[in-house]
Structure formats: structure tokens, C-alpha cells
Amino acid sequence: MYYDPVEAMDRQALDELQVERLKQTIANARKSPFYKEHLAQVDAEAITSPADIVNLPFTTKDDLRSQYPYGLLTRPVDDFVRLHASSGTTGTPTAVFYTQSDLDRWADLMARSMYCCGCRRSDVLQNMSGYGLFTGGLGIHYGSERLGMLTVPAGAGNTKRQIKLIRDFNVSVLHIIPSFALYFAQKVQEEGFETADMPWRIALIGAEPHTEEARQKIEEMMNIKAYNSYGLSEMNGPGVAFECECQQGMHLWEDAYIAEIIDPETGEHVAEGEVGELVMTTITREGMPLIRYRTRDLTRFLPGQCECGRTHRRIDRIAGRADDMMILKGVNIYPMQIEQCLLAMPEVGQNYLIELLTEGVTDQLKVRVEIKEEYFVEDMRALQGLQKKIAKNLCNEILLTPRVELCQHDSIPKGEGKAVRVIDNRKK
Numbered sequence: 001m002y003y004d005p006v007e008a009m010d011r012q013a014l015d016e017l018q019v020e021r022l023k024q025t026i027a028n029a030r031k032s033p034f035y036k037e038h039l040a041q042v043d044a045e046a047i048t049s050p051a052d053i054v055n056l057p058f059t060t061k062d063d064l065r066s067q068y069p070y071g072l073l074t075r076p077v078d079d080f081v082r083l084h085a086s087s088g089t090t091g092t093p094t095a096v097f098y099t100q101s102d103l104d105r106w107a108d109l110m111a112r113s114m115y116c117c118g119c120r121r122s123d124v125l126q127n128m129s130g131y132g133l134f135t136g137g138l139g140i141h142y143g144s145e146r147l148g149m150l151t152v153p154a155g156a157g158n159t160k161r162q163i164k165l166i167r168d169f170n171v172s173v174l175h176i177i178p179s180f181a182l183y184f185a186q187k188v189q190e191e192g193f194e195t196a197d198m199p200w201r202i203a204l205i206g207a208e209p210h211t212e213e214a215r216q217k218i219e220e221m222m223n224i225k226a227y228n229s230y231g232l233s234e235m236n237g238p239g240v241a242f243e244c245e246c247q248q249g250m251h252l253w254e255d256a257y258i259a260e261i262i263d264p265e266t267g268e269h270v271a272e273g274e275v276g277e278l279v280m281t282t283i284t285r286e287g288m289p290l291i292r293y294r295t296r297d298l299t300r301f302l303p304g305q306c307e308c309g310r311t312h313r314r315i316d317r318i319a320g321r322a323d324d325m326m327i328l329k330g331v332n333i334y335p336m337q338i339e340q341c342l343l344a345m346p347e348v349g350q351n352y353l354i355e356l357l358t359e360g361v362t363d364q365l366k367v368r369v370e371i372k373e374e375y376f377v378e379d380m381r382a383l384q385g386l387q388k389k390i391a392k393n394l395c396n397e398i399l400l401t402p403r404v405e406l407c408q409h410d411s412i413p414k415g416e417g418k419a420v421r422v423i424d425n426r427k428k
């Protein structure tokens, strides 16, 4: 059972649809000042298969910034009804504009995504992510309404109120950022509730990198099924790729996007199944199409067909961002390697923080780790043993020994939005 029959469309028909929509997209994009020039050399008629997309130039975040705010719009500003912006904390934000028809299509994709992991009209969804410029608020909200769910726009933070709303309105689906879910699960227990007694059954988790270990921890602590949700504001927001009930990677909606995976250095496609940078093209967006957009997100296509019968290709969970990589003493390290190692340890609690600092002339890696209440004991030797164990496990994973600082449960500050996992205090 699918929300939309297009989800199980056969490959050849899907390829043909992509070609047709890509050509329309190029013609439409040329109405914007940016693409008029950027695509000047492109012969759209020469495109006969989705693979021909390699002949088009990339679009980068810098292009979006240089065109800020209106350079990518294909029509007058009067025709737009909404804007969102990326959550990037530095420099000029990247703004994305939507016409009414863009919003409608996005809501359809969102509804399809939620249906695909088991949400139904009879569910009640509580949206626990921040509203505002962040697409996780209104994006999820409109999709949830489109599917016909009773939608509780709780917004971020305020744990007690969240719990009350969930209990009062029999909330069965949560949209929650994974780092907040880990924190929230603990709080629910502290407030004296058994998670097994809560009305929820599904958590939509996404918007930030997280590991399989984090998902499992959320599922266990909350007695819930957690499904990975991927998106970025440049591609509308959430609803780009979503896990189905099989939980074996995320279906990327190929009737709305063409996805490629490239080597970030060379720009060439990687071999099938290899990890690289995800590059995306919108093929149904009218107001602000983006062609071959370099997302910086690292993932791979998963081989084979999904048991659910959907034909749209699946991507693996995001391994990190191309610009996330830390280089320390010549070793390349991704924050998700550290999370994977930490959250697999039974003693480790819900939160951690990675700090890069300079001591004397060398750079150091410090990892602050929250420890579960029962392991945070008075016995100095036990604590030192645990500290050593964590450092050793991390060293096995990242090939250098970090300094490990054990922290009491709930002592690392937790913001309301996407978690900040790395603080770089190195002397430049």
C-alpha cells in the first residue's frame, strides 16, 4: 500500500519521467538571472537519459549566497508565498522561496514520506521541532495535515508541556530531532512516566547527523520505532528521503529529485555503492529550481530493491558532511565516528561534546561524555578505569587517543535546535 502509485513506478518509466522533468526544469530555470547565464552552454535537447545530467554545471552554496536574495527566482517576487532559510550559523544565510504550487508539492512529498513509515490519517502528530525559518517546523506541519493527521504544533523545548500534550491528546507520532529525543527520553522517565505507557508508536527523527547507535538508543529508551528523515532547505526541507517500515535506508523521491553521488574532489560519479557527496536536482519545483546542487552531505546509494516494493533508490544514513571532517595530527576524523563509538557503550549517557584545542604547539582532541547516573560513582578508580576504557575504544575507531572528560548526566548544555557536536577552540 502506497500513498502515491508513483512510489512503485517501474525503473524505465521513472527514468523517462526524470528526463522529461529535467528538460522542463532547465527551460524554467533559464528564466532566473543566475541560470540564464549559468546554463548558457547547455543543450537541453541532447538529454536522453538521466545520466546525461553530468553535462550540466554544478550549483554550489556559494552560488546561492552570491545570488542572495532573489537571483535564482524564475518569476516575480509577487508570485511567491513563503520563504525559509538554512540553519547555517556563519555568513549570509541561503534563502529558499516557494510558490503556492511548490508548497503543495512539498506537502504531498511530506505526506507520502510519513505514510511510508506507517503514519496514517488516524494518527496524532506532535511536531517538537522549532517553527520559524527552519523547514522542520512548517514543512512537517503541512505534510502532517495533508496526510490528515491531527497536528499539534508544540514547537521545541519545554519538556513538561510536551509530555502533557502527548498524554492529553494521545499523540502517536513525534517529530523530534535525534539529539533532543535522547534528552527527552531521559526526562520523561525523570518525570515519573514509563515510556511503555506513553501513547506514541512512531518517531520521525532527522535534521541532523546521527548514528544507528543513536537510533537504537532512542527506540529502546522511548519504546518507539524511529525513522530517519532527510532533507535540506535548498531541496524544500524534510521529505527528500525517508525510511520506510523496513528501516533499511531512506527512499529518495526520484519523481521530484534527481540524485547523484560524486567524489567531492574530482566531481566525478563514484562507483555504485561507494560513499561520496550527494548532489541533487529539483525536477518539480517551479519558483526556485536548483540544478546539480552540491549538498556537502556524504552518503551512498544502497544496492538492490527494498522489500516494501518501492522502486525509488535508497540512500544510506548521512555519514557526515564533506566540511565536517576534522584533521588532527594528520588523521581524518568525522564526528559520527565518535558518536558511534560512544553510544555503543552501556555506561555512556545521552550527550557528548567534541572540543578541539591547542595545547602548547600541538592540537588536541577532547571529548566530554555524559555518564549514566549509575556509573557516576564516588570510587575514583572505577571512574579512571571508565575514562581509560572510553579513550581506548575511541582510539580504536579514530586512531588517536583523545582526552576524555567524564561528565555528570545532563551537565552538557543542550540547545533547542540542531545539536552542536564540535567546538573548535584551536589557535589559528
Ligand code: AMP
Pocket: 085, 086, 087, 088, 134, 135, 205, 206, 207, 208, 209, 210, 228, 229, 230, 231, 232, 233, 234, 295, 297, 317, 318, 321
Ligand atoms: P537545513 O537546510 O538548515 O535544515 O539543514 C540541512 C542539513 O541538515 C542537511 O544538509 C544535512 O547536513 C542535515 N540533515 C538533515 N537531515 C538529516 C538526517 N536525517 N541525517 C543527517 N543529517 C541530516
Ligand code: ZN
Pocket: 244, 245, 246, 251, 306, 307, 308, 309, 310
Ligand atoms: Zn522500502
